[in-house]
Structures are given as structure tokens and as C-alpha cells.
Amino acid sequence: MKILIINSGSSSIKYQLIEMPANEVICSGMIDRIGLEISNLTFVSTSNKIEESLPIADHKIGLEKIASLLMDEEFGVIISTEEIEAVGHRVVHGGSTFSNTVVITEEVKEKIRQLFDLAPLHNPANLEGIIVASEIFKNAQQVAVFDTAFHQTIPVIAHKYALPNYLLTENKIRLYGFHGTSHKYVSENAIHYLTQNSFSKESKIITIHLGNGCSMTAIKNGKSVDHTLGFGPMNGLIMGTRSGDVDQSIIFYLVNTLGYSLEAVNTMLQKQSGMLGLTGFSDLRDIEKQAENGNVDCQLALAMNAYRIKKYIGSYSAVLNGLDAIIFTAGIGENSSYIRKLVCTDMDYFGIELDLEKNELRSKEIREISTAESKTKVLVIPTNEEIEIANQVFELLVE
Structure with missing residues (x-):
């Protein structure tokens, strides 16, 4: 299964096309400094490496550029968008609604939109990635992975604020935590490394x-x-x-x-x-x-x-x-x-x-x-x- 991963950060887009379950990276790349005068773009496959400096005003333009590179006649790694069976999206804030990975529906999109105020630099970019990817990769399953999910284990003593109780029970105001996908990945690797070294x-x-x-x-x-x-x-x-x-x-x-x-x-x-x-x-x-x-x-x-x-x-x-x-x-x-x-x-x-x-x-x-x-x-x-x-x-x- 070919899965395209789109990780839209506040000023960057990282992406990888991965063959699963082998975890084989077919191509990868990044656009950073989005919105600044000059952005940097990289595209790396087994046979080609492209590096460009060009103005990329917003995430929509960046995602369209990535899609064109994936299907480029000379450098591309797929002939048709139908080769991609799923697109996985990093979404920063899942609020109290999402504690697990979910297939994206119109309802999910609306929930992500409702959380814009809580992650104004990220959730809008995340949703833009979902919308553009849905238009380009029409046959692929769109899936959201939430940064907040890894932190669901934080105990109440740490995630509850010293505010009136109803703000947690009724309004779900609490510590949610972010960058969970990254913290989960590196912590698992760290624990493996430590146990291999007699810890x-x-x-x-x-x-x-x-x-x-x-x-x-x-x-x-x-x-x-x-x-x-x-x-x-x-x-x-x-x-x-x-x-x-x-x-x-x-x-x-x-x-x-x-x-x-x-x-x-x-x-x-x-x-x-x-x-x-x-x-x-x-x-x-x-x-x-x-x-x-x-x-x-x-x-x-x-x-x-x-x-x-x-x-x-x-x-x-x-x-x-x-x-x-x-x-x-x-x-x-x-x-x-x-x-x-x-x-x-x-x-x-x-x-x-x-x-x-x-x-x-x-x-x-x-x-x-x-x-x-x-x-x-x-x-x-x-x-x-x-x-x-x-x-x-x-x-x-x-x-």
C-alpha cells in the first residue's frame, strides 16, 4: 500500500511517500520558510534529488508544488494519483473529540475547523492540506493522526488547571499537549536504545x-x-x-x-x-x-x-x-x-x-x-x- 504522508507545520510542509507495511520510503522532501521571501524545497527519491529556492506564499501553493513533483514526467515516482491508496495527515489539535487516528469525513473536517482558535498556526494549515489532498488524490482514503493523542496518558493532577471545575467537565478546558507524534516516535527509539545499552x-x-x-x-x-x-x-x-x-x-x-x-x-x-x-x-x-x-x-x-x-x-x-x-x-x-x-x-x-x-x-x-x-x-x-x-x-x- 502506497501511503502519502503530509505534515503541514506552521511554516513548513514535510512529506514522504511510503510503501507499507515495509516502511520503504519511495520519496521524501520538505518545503520550509513558507510565507517568507524565499522558501526552500527539496525532493529526494532513490534516483533523483531536487533542491530549489523559490517564493511559496502559503501551504496551498506548497502542496500543489509537491503534487506536481510526485507526478513529474522526468523526476516523478508515480504515473497517476490512483497509485496512492491513502493520505495520512498530521493534525495538531484534536481537542477532546479525537484521541485516536480516524478516517476523515466532512464531520471530522468541521471538528478540525472548530479547533482553529486553539491552534491558529497549525489546524488551518492541516485542514488546507486535507482539502487540497482530497482534490488531488480523489481515490485515496484521507486519514488524520492527531498530535494530542499521545498525551492522553497525562494524569489529571497534571492536565487539570486550577480553574472552576465546570470548565473541565463542561467545556473540556485542560492540558492537551502537542507534537505527540514526534515525542512518541523518538521516545520509543530512545527506550529501545537505552535497553540495548544495559538500562x-x-x-x-x-x-x-x-x-x-x-x-x-x-x-x-x-x-x-x-x-x-x-x-x-x-x-x-x-x-x-x-x-x-x-x-x-x-x-x-x-x-x-x-x-x-x-x-x-x-x-x-x-x-x-x-x-x-x-x-x-x-x-x-x-x-x-x-x-x-x-x-x-x-x-x-x-x-x-x-x-x-x-x-x-x-x-x-x-x-x-x-x-x-x-x-x-x-x-x-x-x-x-x-x-x-x-x-x-x-x-x-x-x-x-x-x-x-x-x-x-x-x-x-x-x-x-x-x-x-x-x-x-x-x-x-x-x-x-x-x-x-x-x-x-x-x-x-x-x-
Whole structure:
């Protein structure tokens, strides 16, 4: 079964065409920096590699470009859209409605649309991907895999807010958690790696997903027990354009004293804050380059970013009552040795000691970047949300 996986992020689209159940990747690629002046596109198959820099204004244009590459007369890997039997979509917020993978119906689309306010940078892009894919791949089953599903194991002590009880029972206001597909994939790989290296099957790990969106998960024995993102994907760590944690009273001050509208505050916190608000840049590669050239704002922003991650490592080590490993993943986590160094410096109390030479290495495989003496393993594990989504789609359709 050929399954096309579409992972529409807030500023990117990752895709893979996978032959299941063999987990054979026929082609893969990515478009990043969507909406910026120049976007980057890659398309990789067994026989060809295409790299282009071109303007891609939105996700619809990006998805149409991907479809044209799949069926390109010279470089394509399929002749007809009928070869694709299923399209698996990453959907960020499933709310209280979706805790499992589902076949997409009009009702499912409407539920995803109703959750736009809770994930305004993601669910609209996710739904756009579903709509465009439904038009292009008319005979394929469209399936949604929800980021929130992995975090359904978070206990009530962690997922309930200290608000009037009816807001949970009647309005379902609680911590949902996000990036679950990524956290699930890398945590399972981490646990396998640790057990292969003489660790107990019982494990206490923290997964750190760092991209344009960022989150951390405390995972005990393979189950999510706490997570930095909550009701919507805006709190927790400092992100590309999202603020992460702020004092709620700031919102009231902005509205009641400074005269901001609620819509303006929401836009500020979602799209104008984070690393963009601190530096004028949202892409970490640009920020690191500016920091190396002496930009004080960028240097401070990177230090703040790492400081926030450190705070959560401390918090989650307490929640887990110990720590076997921390795992860096996603675009920044896998590729930024600078951020990993900032995070792991002066963390010896937690048994974290970074090997500076190993930290500079790059690989598509799991790599251990802590010293031999480090009590806590520091791992870099490339995430593969697409493979995880493909597995879940295949399991659903062949049941």
C-alpha cells in the first residue's frame, strides 16, 4: 500500500511517500520558510534529488508544488494519483473529540475547523492540506493522526488547571499537549536504545522537540506524564513566533491599560513574539548567524531560549523522580549544536555532561553526545513523524 504522508507545520510542509507495511520510503522532501521571501524545497527519491529556492506564499501553493513533483514526467515516482491508496495527515489539535487516528469525513473536517482558535498556526494549515489532498488524490482514503493523542496518558493532577471545575467537565478546558507524534516516535527509539545499552526497561526520559514550534515531554516507562504545551500550542518554551510562558496579568494590562484589542494581543502572542519578537528573525539559523556576528539581541534571545529549556528539565526531573536521558529532536534540536551546548552547560547537578566534540557531529542516526562519565544520557534522535503516521494509518486501514 502506497501511503502519502503530509505534515503541514506552521511554516513548513514535510512529506514522504511510503510503501507499507515495509516502511520503504519511495520519496521524501520538505518545503520550509513558507510565507517568507524565499522558501526552500527539496525532493529526494532513490534516483533523483531536487533542491530549489523559490517564493511559496502559503501551504496551498506548497502542496500543489509537491503534487506536481510526485507526478513529474522526468523526476516523478508515480504515473497517476490512483497509485496512492491513502493520505495520512498530521493534525495538531484534536481537542477532546479525537484521541485516536480516524478516517476523515466532512464531520471530522468541521471538528478540525472548530479547533482553529486553539491552534491558529497549525489546524488551518492541516485542514488546507486535507482539502487540497482530497482534490488531488480523489481515490485515496484521507486519514488524520492527531498530535494530542499521545498525551492522553497525562494524569489529571497534571492536565487539570486550577480553574472552576465546570470548565473541565463542561467545556473540556485542560492540558492537551502537542507534537505527540514526534515525542512518541523518538521516545520509543530512545527506550529501545537505552535497553540495548544495559538500562532497565523502566525509564525516565525527557524529550525536547525544538523547531519553529517547541515542546518538552516528561515520559515515564513510555507514557507521557507531563508536557509543556497545554490547552493550545502557545505556552511553555520560547518558539519561533510564539511567546511561550507569560504572566497572565500581562494580557489584562495590554488590554485594559495599553488599549490593545484581544485580537491584537492574540496576534502578538502567536505571531509576533518568541524569537521573532526578541530579534526580528524567526528562523534560528538566521539568529545564530547574527549572534556570531555580535548581535546582542540575538545572543540574549538564544540564552533565554536555553534557560527556559533548562527550567523544564529541572521541573520534569522532579516529576519523574530521576532522569535517565534527555533527547533532542526536530529541526533545531537535531541540527543546532549551539542550542544543545547552551542547554547542557552547568547541568552537572542533573548528571548531564556534554561531549563537545560529539555535539558537533551530524548524522541521520541516533547519536549519543554525552561524555562517558555522564550519569544522564544526552541523545540526538532524528524524528520521523511521517513513518509514525504511516504506521498508524496502515494499522487503521487494515484492521
